[in-house]
Amino acid sequence: MTPGVDAPTxxxxxxxxxxxxxxxxxxxxxxxxxxxxVAHPDRIALVDPEPERRTWTYRELDEAAGxxxxxxxxxxxxxxxxxxxxxxxxxxxxxxxxxxxxxxALPVFALPAHRETEITHFCSFSEAVAYVIPDxxxxxxHRDLATRVRRHSPALREVFVAGxxxxxTALSEVPRDPAGPLPGPQPHELAFLQLSGGTTGVxxxxxxxxxxxxxSLRGSNEICGxxxxxxxxxxxxxxxxxxxSSPGWLGTLYAGGTVxxxxxxxxxxxxxxxxxxxxxxxxxxxxxxxxWTDSAARGERDLSxxxxxxxxxxxxxxxxxxxxxxxxxxKLMQVFGMAEGLxxxxxxxxxxxxxxxxxxxxxSPDDEVxxxxxxxxxxxxxxxxxxxxxxxYTIRGYWRAPEHNKSAFTxxxxxxxxxxxxxxxxxxxxxxxxxxxxxxxxxxKVAPEEIENIILAHPSVHDVSLVAVPDEYLxxxxxxxxxxxxxxxxxxxxxxxxxxxxxxxxxxxIPDLVRFVDAxxxxxVGKVSKKGLRSVAAFPEQP
Ligand code: OOB
Numbered sequence: 001m002t003p004g005v006d007a008p009t010x011x012x013x014x015x016x017x018x019x020x021x022x023x024x025x026x027x028x029x030x031x032x033x034x035x036x037x038v039a040h041p042d043r044i045a046l047v048d049p050e051p052e053r054r055t056w057t058y059r060e061l062d063e064a065a066g067x068x069x070x071x072x073x074x075x076x077x078x079x080x081x082x083x084x085x086x087x088x089x090x091x092x093x094x095x096x097x098x099x100x101x102x103x104x105a106l107p108v109f110a111l112p113a114h115r116e117t118e119i120t121h122f123c124s125f126s127e128a129v130a131y132v133i134p135d136x137x138x139x140x141x142h143r144d145l146a147t148r149v150r151r152h153s154p155a156l157r158e159v160f161v162a163g164x165x166x167x168x169t170a171l172s173e174v175p176r177d178p179a180g181p182l183p184g185p186q187p188h189e190l191a192f193l194q195l196s197g198g199t200t201g202v203x204x205x206x207x208x209x210x211x212x213x214x215x216s217l218r219g220s221n222e223i224c225g226x227x228x229x230x231x232x233x234x235x236x237x238x239x240x241x242x243x244x245s246s247p248g249w250l251g252t253l254y255a256g257g258t259v260x261x262x263x264x265x266x267x268x269x270x271x272x273x274x275x276x277x278x279x280x281x282x283x284x285x286x287x288x289x290x291x292w293t294d295s296a297a298r299g300e301r302d303l304s305x306x307x308x309x310x311x312x313x314x315x316x317x318x319x320x321x322x323x324x325x326x327x328x329x330x331k332l333m334q335v336f337g338m339a340e341g342l343x344x345x346x347x348x349x350x351x352x353x354x355x356x357x358x359x360x361x362x363x364s365p366d367d368e369v370x371x372x373x374x375x376x377x378x379x380x381x382x383x384x385x386x387x388x389x390x391x392x393y394t395i396r397g398y399w400r401a402p403e404h405n406k407s408a409f410t411x412x413x414x415x416x417x418x419x420x421x422x423x424x425x426x427x428x429x430x431x432x433x434x435x436x437x438x439x440x441x442x443x444x445k446v447a448p449e450e451i452e453n454i455i456l457a458h459p460s461v462h463d464v465s466l467v468a469v470p471d472e473y474l475x476x477x478x479x480x481x482x483x484x485x486x487x488x489x490x491x492x493x494x495x496x497x498x499x500x501x502x503x504x505x506x507x508x509x510i511p512d513l514v515r516f517v518d519a520x521x522x523x524x525v526g527k528v529s530k531k532g533l534r535s536v537a538a539f540p541e542q543p
Contacts, residue, residue: 007207008397008405011413015188018392021366024211026187029250030065030102032214036256037062043228045253047260048091049273056091058256064175065098069182071174072099072130075158079104079185082126082193084119086110088137089238089261092162092171094249096132097192101210104185107192108205109239112137113444116148116504117454121202123153125400126193131156132171135163143168145504187211193399194241194339197445199418199436201453204408205399206339213245216343216393217254219363220247223345224281224308224333230257231305233279235265235288241339242313242443243283252281267295271303278305283335285313285443287474290320293327306330310345312337312359313443314475315431321356334359336431340415341394342367344429358428359421367391369429370414371421384422384432388414437530439466442474444508448530451511454503455480455496460488465520466511467533480511481520481533490516 010018018024036045041059048054056064077083083100085107087093100107108126110119112134123131131149133142143166146159159168185191187210194206220226224247232252236243238261244250249259260277262270265288273279284292289311296303306328311321312335324332336359337343344360362369371385372378379385390396390413397405409415418436421429439446448466455464463483468476484490491499493514500510521532 007395007399007401008409008413009188009209010396014392014413018211018215018366021392023215023364023366023392024187025214026211027214028101028185028187028210029098029191029214030184032254033058033062033065033098033101036253040228040256043256044258046091046094047258047277048089049261049277050263054091056094061094061098064095065102066178067175068095068099068171069102070178071176072105073103073182074176075174077103077105077130077158079183080190081105081130082108082128083130083132084108084110084122084126084128085132085239086112086114086119086134086142087132087162087239088112088134089234089263090134090162091261093238093261094253094259096160096162096171101191102184103182104189106190109192109194109244111195111237111239111506113237113506113508115506116145118203118505119145119149120152122195122205123149123156125202126205127155128153129155130158130160132160132162133168135161135166185210196339196398197438197440198447198450199438200404200447201449203447204401204404206395207397207399208393208395212341212393213250214254216341216363217245217247217251219393220245220343220345221251221255223247223347223363224251224310225348226251226255226257226281228256229280230255231260231278231280232257233260233262233270233273233277233282235262235270235282235284236313236443242285242335242337246283246310246312246335246337246343246345247281248283267292271295271301274303274306275301280305280307281309282306283310283312286311286316286320287442289316289324290473293320293323296327296329303328303330308333308348310335314440315359318356325352332356336360336429338417340417342369342389342391342415342417343393346428350428354424354426354428357430358424359431361428362389362391364392367394368414369423371423376410382422382425384420386435387417387419387421387429389417390414439468439478440476441468441478441508442476444506446478446509448478451478451480451500451505451509454500454505455482455511457503458491458496458499460484460491461496462486463520465528465530465533467530469513469534471512477512478509479513479515479533481515481517483517483519
C-alpha cells in the first residue's frame with residue numbers, strides 16, 4: 001500500500017511498462033483542460049440546456065474551474081482531501097470536478113439517486129471534508145439530506161449548494177481570483193474515487209489515477225471516433241463511469257468536442273435536444289435503448305445528426321440490438337465495462353453480426369484477460385468461465401479495503417470481475433452471466449446484502465433473501481423473499497418496501513417484489529440457495 005494512496009497500486013515493473021508503451025503520458029486532468037483552453041479557447045466545451053441554455057467555451061470552463069479551485073483552497077480544501085459530489089447533469093458538475101482536480105482533492109462520485117444511508121456512508125468512510133449538492137432535484141430537497149448527513153459525519157466541514165443554499169453555502173459564493181498556480185497533483189496520484197456496484201453491504205470506493213483514467217479516455221476516443229466535431233449527449237447520470245469515460249463527457253472534453261448535458265433520459269427530452277443541439281453520440285443502458293428504439297419510430301424529431309449510440313451497463317439482448325440501427329438511423333456499439341477498469345467495445349468496423357451478438361474487445365493491447373474455472377485454471381478456448389483482468393487502467397485494489405481486496409483480486413493482481421464470459425474466435429467477449437451476488441437492474445447495480453441488512457432490521461422479519469427475477473424491460477428486477485417471525489404482526493409487501501424507503505436508500509434499490517415464505521431452499525452445504533429462490537420466483541407477489 002503506497003502511503004497517501006490508501007490502496008494497492010501497480011508494481012513498478014508494470015508502471016514502467018505502461019509508460020514505455022505510451023499509455024501513461026504524465027498528463028493530469030487539470031493540465032489537460034488548461035491545454036485545451038490554450039489550444040482552442042473559444043470552442044464550446046459544454047452546453048447545459050435547462051432552465052435557460054448556458055454554454056461554456058473551453059476558456060470559460062478553465063477559468064471557472066480555476067476560480068472555484070482558488071475558492072475551495074481558500075476554504076481549506078487541499079490535496080488528497082475527499083469531497084462527495086452529488087450533482088445531476090448540470091454545468092456546475094464539470095466546474096466543481098475540474099476545480100477539485102486542479103487542487104488534487106478527490107471527488108467521490110455519488111449518484112443523484114443516493115439517499116441518507118449511502119451518502120452518510122460515503123462521507124464518513126471517505127472522511128470527506130465537503131459535500132456538493134443541488135438544491136432540489138427531481139422533487140427531492142438535497143439540502144435537508146445534507147443537514148441530516150452532517151450530524152453523522154464529523155469530518156464534514158462544508159456543504160456547497162448549486163442553487164439556493166438554504167442553511168448551507170452557495171457554490172456561487174466560493175469562486176475567487178487565483179493567487180497563483182496551485183501545486184496540483186502528480187499524474188500517478190489519485191484523481192477521484194468512483195463507487196463500485198458492490199456485492200457486499202456497502203459500496204467500495206474505486207481509486208482511479210490521472211494516468212490510468214486519461215489513458216482509458218484516449219483509448220475510448222480512438223475506438224469510438226471521438227474528435228473535436230463530436231457533440232456528446234450525456235443522458236445517464238454524469239457521475240457514472242460509463243457516461244463519464246466511455247467515451248463520455250470527459251473523453252469528449254479530452255478531444256476538444258462539445259458536451260451537451262441532458263437533464264432527463266426520456267425520449268421526449270433527449271430527442272428534442274438531439275435535434276436542437278445536433279448531438280452526434282450518446283451512451284445508453286439497455287432499457288433506455290429499448291425505449292428510444294420504440295419512440296424513434298414515431299419520427300417526430302430529426303435525429304439525423306446522431307452517428308453512434310453506445311449501449312452497455314447490462315446485457316443488451318440480441319433482438320433489441322438488431323432493432324436499434326434501423327430505428328435511430330445511426331451506428332450501434334456495445335460496451336461492457338466496469339468502474340474498476342476494463343472496458344470492452346465492439347468496433348466501428350466489426351461486421352453487424354458481431355456488433356449485435358458480442359460485448360466487444362478490450363480497449364488496450366495491454367489489457368490482460370483470463371477466463372478461468374472455479375479453481376482459477378484457464379478454461380479451454382471458447383468455453384465460458386470467470387473473467388479475471390489486469391491492465392493499465394484496471395485498479396489493483398479498492399480504497400481502504402485490505403480484507404476485501406484479498407478476495408476481490410488474485411495474488412498476482414488480477415481483478416475478479418464476477419462476470420461469466422466466453423471469448424469468440426475473433427477475441428470478442430460475450431457476457432453469459434454473473435457469479436457475483438449482485439442484481440443488475442437495467443444497469444443499476446444492487447448488492448443484495450445491503451438491502452437484506454435493512455429488511456432484517458424490521459421487527460417482524462426473521463430472515464430475508466433478495467434475488468433477481470427476469471424482466472422484459474429492465475433485464476432483471478429485485479424480489480425479496482421474507483420469512484416472518486412466528487409471533488409478529490405480519491406486515492404487507494407495501495409496508496416492507498416503505499420500510500426500506502424510509503431508511504433512506506436510492507429508489508432503485510427498493511425491492512420491486514416482496515414474497516413471504518416459510519423457509520428458504522438450502523444448498524448442499526447449508527447456505528441459502530439463491531438459485532433455488534430464483535427458480536421459485538415465478539409465483540405472484542402476496543399482499
Ligand atoms: C458499468 O460499470 P459498473 O461498475 O456500474 O458495473 C460493472 C458491471 C460488470 O462487471 C458487469 O457485471 C455489468 O456491469 N455490465 C454488463 C455490461 N456492461 C456492464 N453486463 C453485460 N453486458 C454489458 N454490456 O456498468 C460500465 C462502466 C463503463 C462502461 C460501461 C458500463
